[in-house]
Amino acid sequence: MKVATEKAHFNVETIRKDFPILSRKVNGYPLVYFDNAATSQTPQQVIDTIVDYYSRYNANIHRGVHTLSQEATDAYEEARIKIQKHFNAEKSHEIIFTSGTTHAINLVASGFASLLKKGDEIIVSALEHHSNIVPWQMLCEKTGAQLKVIPMGEEGALKMDEFEALLSERTKLVFVNHVSNALGTVNPVKEIIKKAHEVGAAVLLDGAQAAPHIKADVQELDVDFYVVSAHKMCGPTGVGVLYGKEEWLNKLPPYQGGGEMIATVTFEKTTYADLPHKFEAGTPNICGGIAFGAALDYMNNIGFDTIAAYEQELLEYATEKLREIEGLKIYGTSGEKTAVISFNIGDIHPYDIGTIIDKLGIAVRTGHHCAQPVMDFYGIPGTVRASFAFYNTKEEIDVFVKAVERAKNMLS
Incomplete structure (x- = not known):
C-alpha cells in the first residue's frame, strides 16, 4: 500500500x-x-546547489576561521550526514568522500595490501565491472593472494552453490557488485555477505548500479564496505563515497598522504588524523560533496x-x-x-x-x-x-x- x-x-x-x-x-x-x-541526468535543484556554492561561499574547508570557510565546511559535513542517514551507516565518520566508485575500491584494495599474505584467497564474481576486477588482480600480484571467481549462468545470475564451494578459512575478502552494470542482475548480496562472514571474510559491495534504484541499508545488510558514485544518482561527476565499518577503516592504513589527513607532522614522524579525515587527503571536491547531498534530497523526496x-x-x-x-x-x-x-x-x-x-x-x-x-x-x-x-x-x-x-x- x-x-x-x-x-x-x-x-x-x-x-x-x-x-x-x-x-x-x-x-x-x-x-x-x-x-x-x-x-x-542532473535536476535543476542540484544544478542550483552547484551554482549557489560557487556564487556565495566557495572556500576551502576545515582550515579557515573566516565565514566563507565555516559555511563551506558546515555544508560539506551536513552532506556527509545526509549520506550517512541515506545508507543508514551507524556513524558519520564511516562515510569517506572519494572521487567515485573506482577510487573507493582502490582505496580498500590498497589498504588490504598490508593485511594479506601468500596463500590467502579473495573472491570476485563473473559479473563484475573492470573496476572491481583489476584492483584485486593488482592486489594479488602484490601479496601473493589468489583470486577466485564466482561463475555465472546463462540467465546472468551467479551460481551460489559454486560460491559456497569456493569459501574456506583461506578466504579473506569477497567483492561483488550489488547490481550488474552490464545486465541489470540484482545479486543475492545478503546471502553472499552471510556466507562470507561465516568463514571470517570481509565483503565489499560495488553499489554504483544499485544505489540509483535501491536504498541500501548497510547495517541491515551487515556489509563491511559499500561504494557508490554520485553521478549515477542525479549528482555531479567526480565525487563518490566509501562506506566502511569503523573497525575496518581503523585497520586500513591511509591511502594517500598530504594535508587534511594528518594529526601532527615532523620530519621524524607523522601521526594521522581520526576518521574520516585519515582517508581524505588534500582539498576534496567540496562542491561535489554538497551537490551529492542535494541529489539524495531530490531522490528521497520522490x-x-x-x-x-x-x-x-x-x-x-x-x-x-x-x-x-x-x-x-x-x-x-x-x-x-x-x-x-x-x-x-x-x-x-x-x-x-x-x-x-x-x-x-x-x-x-x-x-x-x-x-x-x-x-x-x-x-x-x-x-x-x-x-x-x-x-x-x-x-x-x-x-x-x-x-x-x-x-x-x-x-x-
Whole structure:
C-alpha cells in the first residue's frame, strides 16, 4: 500500500521539467536518454546547489576561521550526514568522500595490501565491472593472494552453490557488485555477505548500479564496505563515497598522504588524523560533496519505493516491446534485475545500431560496458544497453523500439 500511495503523487511529466537537458534536441530529434547506467541526468535543484556554492561561499574547508570557510565546511559535513542517514551507516565518520566508485575500491584494495599474505584467497564474481576486477588482480600480484571467481549462468545470475564451494578459512575478502552494470542482475548480496562472514571474510559491495534504484541499508545488510558514485544518482561527476565499518577503516592504513589527513607532522614522524579525515587527503571536491547531498534530497523526496516501482514498469514494457523484434536477443534474464536491457540483433554489431539510433536522437551505450568477462561468457563483442531512469517514459520507449527496428532493417 505504501508504494501505491506514493505512486499516486508521482507524475513523470512534472519530474521531467526538473531536468533541463531533457528538453533539448539531438540531430534534430527530441533527446531520448537511455544511458542512465553510465551516468544519470542532473535536476535543476542540484544544478542550483552547484551554482549557489560557487556564487556565495566557495572556500576551502576545515582550515579557515573566516565565514566563507565555516559555511563551506558546515555544508560539506551536513552532506556527509545526509549520506550517512541515506545508507543508514551507524556513524558519520564511516562515510569517506572519494572521487567515485573506482577510487573507493582502490582505496580498500590498497589498504588490504598490508593485511594479506601468500596463500590467502579473495573472491570476485563473473559479473563484475573492470573496476572491481583489476584492483584485486593488482592486489594479488602484490601479496601473493589468489583470486577466485564466482561463475555465472546463462540467465546472468551467479551460481551460489559454486560460491559456497569456493569459501574456506583461506578466504579473506569477497567483492561483488550489488547490481550488474552490464545486465541489470540484482545479486543475492545478503546471502553472499552471510556466507562470507561465516568463514571470517570481509565483503565489499560495488553499489554504483544499485544505489540509483535501491536504498541500501548497510547495517541491515551487515556489509563491511559499500561504494557508490554520485553521478549515477542525479549528482555531479567526480565525487563518490566509501562506506566502511569503523573497525575496518581503523585497520586500513591511509591511502594517500598530504594535508587534511594528518594529526601532527615532523620530519621524524607523522601521526594521522581520526576518521574520516585519515582517508581524505588534500582539498576534496567540496562542491561535489554538497551537490551529492542535494541529489539524495531530490531522490528521497520522490521516494525510492516510487522510483523502483515506476522503473520496473518501464523495464517490463520495454522488454515486451523489444521481444517483438525478430532476431533480437536479450542478455540477462534473471528474475531480479533493475531497469537495464542488454541486447543484440543477429550478427549486427551493437556499435552500428547505436550509431544509427543516435542520428535519431536516442542515447544508448554500446560495447562491453567495462564488463568484458561477461561478454566473453556469452561469446559476443558487446551489446546495445538501454538503461532507464524514473524520468523516462513509455512514449520514449516506443520511439526507441521503432528506431531499433529501423536500424535492423538498414543493417540486415
